[in-house]
Amino acid sequence: MQEKVRLDKWLWAARFFKTRALATAAIEAGHINLNGERAKPARLLKIGDVLHIRAPHGHFEIEISLLSDQRRGAELAQTLYQETCASIEKRAREQFAKALQPQFDHPQVKGRPTKKWRRQLSALDHAVIQSREE
Structure with a gap:
C-alpha cells in the first residue's frame, strides 16, 4: 500500500x-x-x-x-x-422507497408493441375513458 x-x-x-x-x-x-x-x-x-x-x-x-x-x-x-x-441507513431507505414505486414497464417490451399488447392498451384506454364519463 x-x-x-x-x-x-x-x-x-x-x-x-x-x-x-x-x-x-x-x-x-x-x-x-x-x-x-x-x-x-x-x-x-x-x-x-x-x-x-x-x-x-x-x-x-x-x-x-x-x-x-x-x-x-x-x-x-x-x-x-x-x-x-x-x-448506510439513507441508502437502505432509498432502496425501500424505490421498491415501493409502481413499475409501468411491460415485461415483453423489445421495440414496437405486439398486436396483442396494442389491443390491451386500447382496451385500457377505453376503460379509462368510460370511467371518466361516469
Whole structure:
C-alpha cells in the first residue's frame, strides 16, 4: 500500500466505477466531494479523508481506511473504506422507497408493441375513458 494515491485511481480500485474514465468524468461533473470540497481527478488522497460519492448505484459517504491504486476483488475493495452509519441507513431507505414505486414497464417490451399488447392498451384506454364519463 502507498502513502498517497490519485482520487480517480482510488475510486476505480475501490470499485465505485468500472473504469478510470468514468471516475474522472464523475469527479469533473461534481459528483465527488473530498472533505466537503469539490475535488479534481489528480487530487492525492490520505487515510482518514472523507468522500461523498454520488454514483449511479447510490449515494455514499465514506472514510478512507486504506490506499491502493490496483483494482482487486470486491471483498478486498471493500476493505479500502468505511461507510458511515448514516449513509448506510439513507441508502437502505432509498432502496425501500424505490421498491415501493409502481413499475409501468411491460415485461415483453423489445421495440414496437405486439398486436396483442396494442389491443390491451386500447382496451385500457377505453376503460379509462368510460370511467371518466361516469
